[in-house]
Amino acid sequence: MWVSLIVSHLTAGAFVLRFLTPPRRRPAHRAVYVARLEDLPESESVVVEDLRGVPVAVVREGTTIRALSTVCTHLGCRVRWEGNKQRFFCPCHDGIFDREGRVVAGPPPRPLDRYEVRIDKDLVFLTMEEPA
Numbered sequence: 465m466w467v468s469l470i471v472s473h474l475t476a477g478a479f480v481l482r483f484l485t486p487p488r489r490r491p492a493h494r495a496v497y498v499a500r501l502e503d504l505p506e507s508e509s510v511v512v513e514d515l516r517g518v519p520v521a522v523v524r525e526g527t528t529i530r531a532l533s534t535v536c537t538h539l540g541c542r543v544r545w546e547g548n549k550q551r552f553f554c555p556c557h558d559g560i561f562d563r564e565g566r567v568v569a570g571p572p573p574r575p576l577d578r579y580e581v582r583i584d585k586d587l588v589f590l591t592m593e594e595p596a
């Protein structure tokens with residue numbers, strides 16, 4: 465009887481421990497096709513959504529493609545690409561990010577989130593995090 469009591473308590477303890485400390489999983493990522501290189505206008509942005517619905521600005525300069533979240537890191541307003549000034553601008557509190565997404569002016573505490581870009585035979589793919 466004592467043995468079964470101890471085993472049942474240990475089993476219950478293991479379940480409680482597992483509940484309190486769930487295993488950490490690394491988020492899965494997937495390369496998603498967004499456009500053909502020739503369909504991306506020079507120095508302008510094309511906005512696509514990532515797998516979680518976050519709008520992403522894809523900007524082409526020659527063969528260089530940048531993909532940045534358009535969600536401002538201050539309070540979450542939408543930033544817009546201003547190709548003539550080579551910057552992202554947030555109209556809510558005049559936040560300014562350079563073309564790499566780094567904060568130049570205003571209250572945003574950190575750069576815009578970036579997406580890895582891969583070009584394969586003239587096709588542009590972004591690496592996106594899978595929804596949980």
Ligand code: FES
Pocket residue numbers: 536537538539540541554555556557558559570571572
């Ligand atoms: Fe963008 Fe405040 S929300 S600067």
